[in-house]
Amino acid sequence: MVSIEQVEKLLQYADVSYEEARDALESCNGSLLDAIVLLERQGKVRGGNKGGAVTVLPGNEQERENYGSQTPGENFVDTVKRGLKWVGESFDNMIESINASGGRNRHGAPPKEEQTKNGESEKL
Numbered sequence: 001m002v003s004i005e006q007v008e009k010l011l012q013y014a015d016v017s018y019e020e021a022r023d024a025l026e027s028c029n030g031s032l033l034d035a036i037v038l039l040e041r042q043g044k045v046r047g048g049n050k051g052g053a054v055t056v057l058p059g060n061e062q063e064r065e066n067y068g069s070q071t072p073g074e075n076f077v078d079t080v081k082r083g084l085k086w087v088g089e090s091f092d093n094m095i096e097s098i099n100a101s102g103g104r105n106r107h108g109a110p111p112k113e114e115q116t117k118n119g120e121s122e123k124l
Helices: 004-010 018-026 030-042 061-063 076-100
Strands: 112-114 121-123
Touching: 004 018, 004 030, 018 030
Parallel strands: none
Antiparallel strands: 112 121
16 A cells, blocks of 8 residues: 555656556555656656756647657757747748739739728728
8 A cells, every 4th residue: 555645756756646646656566766667658757857858748648649849959948939930931921922922812813802881892
């Protein structure tokens, strides 16, 4: 049988429920190290915080499957910067394309017009 102290100690290292922590400790005969290794293999252990990056795993199974979109060695801030740079470049390309087409869409149609409340047409 494992103690609440052991479960709470394991919860400091892993993103699991009390039940999952208890089950891991019980399956490892109360060994904290073995339970951490077991949960680490399941992708449920946080990274260390003694120098270097800390890895916090997403909360649900679907997010864990999609985890890992960062380039190796890249931290969160670098990932966000890379994403914002991509959005900016995509936006610039879109504006450039619109300007080059004279406001026409990719099929060559002019901009749509909409009737205003007073009956006049207005470009969208």
